[in-house]
Amino acid sequence: MSGEISLIGSVILALFLAGYLGQQYLPPPKARVIGLDLGTTFCSVGIFQAGSGEVEVIADEQGRLSIPSTVAFTDTAVLVGHEAADVADSHPENTIYDAKRFIGKIFEPEALEQESARYPFKVVSNNGSAEFVVNANGSFAVTPEFIGSRLLLKMKKMAERRLGLPIKMAVMSVPAEFDERQRNYTVRAAQLAGLEVLRVINEPTAAAMAYGLHKVDVFNVLVVDLGGGTLDVSLLNKQGAMFLTRAMAGNNKLGGQDFSQRLLQFTSERVQQEFGVPPTLKEDIHSLRQAVEAAKINLTLHPSVTIRVPLHLQTQEGSAAAAPAAPAPVLFHTVITRQLFEELNEDLFQKILAPVETVLAEGNLQKEDVDEIVLVGGSTRIPRIRRLISEFFGKEPNTSVDPDLAVVTGVAIQAGIMGGSWPLQVSAIEIPNRHLRKTNFS
Structure with missing residues (x-):
């Protein structure tokens, strides 16, 4: 009987050893x-x-x-x-x-x-x-x-x-x-x-x-x-x-698209102020939207960014709006600071706290009872949002x-x-x- 137990133990030990050696020296299997x-x-x-x-x-x-x-x-x-x-x-x-x-x-x-x-x-x-x-x-x-x-x-x-x-x-x-x-x-x-x-x-x-x-x-x-x-x-x-x-x-109905939209609205108004007409062509709106989205992302790392976008603007009559001597596309150029971006969206940022307060109330917890604050989603990269959450809880999120x-x-x-x-x-x-x-x- 003891011999059988000893044999079983040896087999189990051999299996563990084989598994260990396999993990160390054999190529790992591909995920399926x-x-x-x-x-x-x-x-x-x-x-x-x-x-x-x-x-x-x-x-x-x-x-x-x-x-x-x-x-x-x-x-x-x-x-x-x-x-x-x-x-x-x-x-x-x-x-x-x-x-x-x-x-x-x-x-x-x-x-x-x-x-x-x-x-x-x-x-x-x-x-x-x-x-x-x-x-x-x-x-x-x-x-x-x-x-x-x-x-x-x-x-x-x-x-x-x-x-x-x-x-x-x-x-x-x-x-x-x-x-x-x-x-x-x-x-x-x-x-x-x-x-x-x-x-x-x-x-x-x-x-x-x-x-x-x-x-x-x-x-x-x-x-x-x-x-x-x-x-x-x-x-x-x-x-x-x-x-x-x-x-x-x-x-x-709140997210990064809304923050980008505020910036798009601001840049569109700047285009109208500078050239006398707003961007209405689909191509212009698409170019501006892409530039604004890139600016929003870059502002998470830099205090200011520059937007440069060539535009084919149209007047109400449908003719191209350009410099008198050259009908080429105009170049829209502006600098967007992080402070400006935060000011444009501050009311939207503040809306983040309402559901935070609600889940704490429904969970019968105080701020200090939260062990970990976890951030998910690209918009939580925005420095103002991280600062808002940090100030609310009195500690840094993970x-x-x-x-x-x-x-x-x-x-x-x-x-x-x-x-x-x-x-x-x-x-x-x-x-x-x-x-x-x-x-x-x-």
Whole structure:
């Protein structure tokens, strides 16, 4: 009997030794489960690297780590991501974005009309579900999950090109407030893209995992997620590796697009003051919008930036407005300071605090009870926003992770866990909160 036990022990020891030697000397296996962040404005795909334990966010052909959540239809093609965003100003009625706002939701007629009024493309109701009408090589309607599937297919192909093998499985993130129907329709979008979804994880939990909070002793985590189009604030309570979302609030009409729009409005007024006419041509508006977006990003690092944009302005009669001696395009030139940018948007920045105060009140917590403040979304790079949050809590938020990539990083870690990659990670377990409701501000 003792001999049998000794033999079993030797076999187990040999297996452990083989596993250790394999990890040390054999090439690590390639990831077969990808992590997907299907964001409202941008989306990303990541993989967990076996062996190193690092997450790689996969870049597109031009090295960009995220793609716009935009799909455009022309008479000859369906454009996805950056290619779609490039034609948004010239084909606004056939360029669909923000589809995540509509996926899986049932709208009352008035609510859908109000929600769709902000978009240049046509949104119609199909028994309460939103669909987008496209007029390109005929007229037809597409669903939000179809739009999502094109984005997911693009990211699936990016991962396959990087890994050199077919990808069939994924872990996805969704907003914490998504109900069962919205989650199911998000999964359906993945299925349309040829993916099996192994797990759906809440975005705040994914962000907390990216910051490593599933492996440390913290209890109350506040996640401020400010992207291009929406603000979401979540209060997580953590016990061990289990996360419970205690409270949620946000503003689904506040984000980086609004800050850019304020700057676009300012620069358009400056153009009119300098040249006597506002920019009305689609090409001019597109050029100004791109310059303004770049300026906003650069102002996170520099106290001032210079905008230089050639414009083909038109007068009311339709003739080109240029210098009397030369009908060439005019050059619009202006300097934008960080202080000016903050002044233009200060009232919008202040709106961030309302949902923060709400989740603290609903969670029965004081400011000092929050152990970690986690920033998610590219707009949280803005110095004024970081300063606002720091002043409110009296301590600095955690900025150790790229806020643009926090969610996809956490989802990729979870994908590595589901795929059995080593070194082994502690999986985050979410506790459903069936009574949770999100408070929305506007």
